Each structure stands twice: as C-alpha cells, then as structure tokens.
Amino acid sequence: MSITIALSKGRIFEETLPLLAAAGIEPLESPDSSRKLIIDTNHAEIRLIIVRATDVPTYVQYGAADIGVAGHDVLLEHGGAGLYQPVDLRIAQCRLMVATRVGFDYEAAVRQGARLRVATKYTESARQHFAKKGVHVDLIKLYGSMELAPLVGLADAIVDLVSTGSTLKANQLVAVEHVLDVSSRLVVNQAALKLKRKQLQPLLDQIASAISC
Numbered sequence: 001m002s003i004t005i006a007l008s009k010g011r012i013f014e015e016t017l018p019l020l021a022a023a024g025i026e027p028l029e030s031p032d033s034s035r036k037l038i039i040d041t042n043h044a045e046i047r048l049i050i051v052r053a054t055d056v057p058t059y060v061q062y063g064a065a066d067i068g069v070a071g072h073d074v075l076l077e078h079g080g081a082g083l084y085q086p087v088d089l090r091i092a093q094c095r096l097m098v099a100t101r102v103g104f105d106y107e108a109a110v111r112q113g114a115r116l117r118v119a120t121k122y123t124e125s126a127r128q129h130f131a132k133k134g135v136h137v138d139l140i141k142l143y144g145s146m147e148l149a150p151l152v153g154l155a156d157a158i159v160d161l162v163s164t165g166s167t168l169k170a171n172q173l174v175a176v177e178h179v180l181d182v183s184s185r186l187v188v189n190q191a192a193l194k195l196k197r198k199q200l201q202p203l204l205d206q207i208a209s210a211i212s213c
C-alpha cells in the first residue's frame with residue numbers, strides 16, 4: 001500500500017526533512033526548484049504532496065494524504081475532525097500574539113471595555129482568546145499582510161504569528177499579549193492508521209524518536 005505525506009513549502013518542508021531522513025525517507029526533488037506538486041521519494045511506495053499550509057488538515061481529513069505536518073494554529077482553525085494528532089514535532093515554533101501600533105494603549109482600552117476591532121487570519125483562535133478574557137471584539141478576517149491593518153485604520157489590533165519579531169518592528173507594531181505557543185504537529189488520517197498501520201506505525205515511531213527535545 002502506498003503512503004502519501006502532505007507538506008507545505010517553506011519552513012515546514014525544510015524542518016520536516018531531517019525528521020523524514022531519520023525515517024529513511026528522502027525526496028527526489030525540491031518543491032522550490034521543480035514546482036511539482038507531487039514529489040517522489042527514495043521509497044517507491046511513499047510520495048509527498050505539496051499543498052498550502054492551511055489545506056494540509058483537509059487533505060489528511062479526507063484521506064487524500066495519509067499523514068501531514070500542520071501548525072497548531074492551522075489545526076485550531078480547521079477543528080481537527082477526522083485527524084489523529086500523535087506527535088508535536090516541535091518544529092516551526094512561534095507564538096500567536098495580539099499586536100497593536102506602538103503607542104496604542106491596549107491595556108487601557110481593554111480596561112475601559114472599549115470594543116476593539118481586531119484583524120486576523122486566525123479568527124477561531126482569536127475568538128476563543130478574547131471570549132476567555134471577556135473582551136468584546138469585532139473580528140475582521142484577513143488572508144495576509146495583517147501588519148498593515150492597524151497602520152491604515154482597518155483595525156486597532158491584529159492577532160498574528162510572531163517568530164523573531166522583526167516583521168512587527170519593521171511596521172512600528174508591538175506585541176501586547178500572548179495568545180498561544182505554536183509548533184507543528186504530525187496529523188494522521190484516522191482510517192488510514194487502521195488500514196495501513198503496519199506501514200504507518202514504524203514511520204510515526206521513527207519520526208517521533210527523531211524529534212529534538
């Protein structure tokens with residue numbers, strides 16, 4: 001039986017490579033140079049598919065891929081239906097943060113009960129975060145370049161991933177609140193795990209034992 005692994009380009013692909021290598025799996029091409037969406041590996045029965053980060057859970061949920069690697073943030077937005085999440089890979093680590101323009105008094109606005117406008121791609125995580133704090137917000141869904149929203153008056157704050165902090169700094173924004181720590185997880189189609197356990201379980205075990213502590 002063949003195994004299909006869904007990955008996204010960029011940081012997740014780069015940081016998953018050593019884990020696949022530990023399981024003896026090597027892609028025959030790089031998605032950057034080949035532009036191919038299906039990439040063969042050194043194992044005839046194992047292939048990689050390259051999809052958008054937010055689409056990884058969907059491909060795995062419907063069984064178009066048996067396993068995949070997706071950020072915790074992406075999984076929270078997806079909801080995790082049909083997915084088994086056995087391992088935190090501790091890769092692509094970053095934080096989901098609330099950020100505002102430098103000089104905006106976020107604490108005071110929250111204290112005064114102001115209704116904040118918050119722009120984000122991560123509406124589900126943001127909704128849960130502000131509900132837990134009892135802060136009323138109007139969420140504005142964006143698909144990218146969230147840093148722009150407070151600068152042009154679209155929103156008072158954003159909820160976005162922060163890694164080094166340099167994107168916020170370059171746009172005169174500052175992180176004001178931690179929402180959650182994010183890293184990427186292995187996701188497995190629940191039906192595939194039963195049907196292909198003999199092939200999948202050793203692969204999952206090898207990947208898990210290669211994770212850096």
Ligand code: AMP
Nearest residue numbers: 092093094161162163164165166167168
């Ligand atoms: P940085 O400037 O290093 O703080 O990175 C922030 C930018 O990179 C923002 O636009 C984030 O949306 C994006 N980013 C940071 N970490 C990740 C990640 N693990 N996955 C996806 N996007 C990320």
